[in-house]
Amino acid sequence: MPVIAFANPKGGAGKTTAALLLASELASRGAEVTILDADPERWLTQWGRLPGRPENLRIESEVSEESIVDQIEEAQGQSQFVIVDLEGTASLMVANAVGMSDLVVIPTQGGAMDAKGAAKMIRLIRNQERMARREIRHGVLMTRTSAAVTSRAMRNVRDQLDRAGIPVFLTPIVERAAYRDVFDYGGLLADLPEGQVSNLGNARKNASDFAGEVLVLLKNERPEVETMEVAG
Ligand SMILES: Nc1ncnc2c1ncn2[C@@H]1O[C@H](COP(=O)(O)OP(=O)(O)OP(=O)(O)O)[C@@H](O)[C@H]1O
Ligand SMILES: [Mg+2]
Structure with missing residues (x-):
């Protein structure tokens, strides 16, 4: 079953947040994650x-460089989706996880440091592709974007990526209080209390659009995913 890794060696790029949004959305649609x-x-x-x-x-917490390949394989046998939240470095653990992935999501905020992190990640993916002699689907996910305006920094990053022929998710992850609150309240985005979290409807829709895009990408790459039922 598909393995989706969240990776960017730049710390604080939005990996953990985006990983939870995807997991929350897939789980609320009834998938085993x-x-x-x-x-x-x-x-x-x-x-x-x-x-x-x-x-x-389910969440596996004890993950090490030595164990991650075995753990991914084992989780694949148990779940419809395996989501890997990686550390903000370019380590052997990250390389191992990328080598096992069907899709690598590279969360990136507008700004030169994040963009450099994304570029480093893409070089690592290219190396893993050569070693494994297979394509590893990947895409840059713009994060913490403004709902109202597209910043110049964000546009610059996007333009650079387009020029380099690097795929970018159509759905950016907007800066939302709900994406911080969910770490305080616990539970899924779908279960956050209405009225107490601002713009919850938009936050849920954004997560749902992102998950939808991930599912389409996985479907295109691996025909067997088509048979997977995720009630929506
Ligand atoms: N879309 C968002 N809306 C609101 N806050 C966000 C969003 N994305 C990330 N953040 C906040 O930005 C900070 C960094 O995000 P996060 O922890 O997801 O990044 P990371 O890439 O996993 O970091 P690390 O490299 O340290 O693991 C956190 O405080 C998080 O709450
Ligand atoms: Mg993190």
């Missing part, structure tokens, strides 16, 4: 200890 929490801060593990995590969303 396993998260491998390979971020040393263990935010997803902490989130998972709060009340409200559904049974169809």
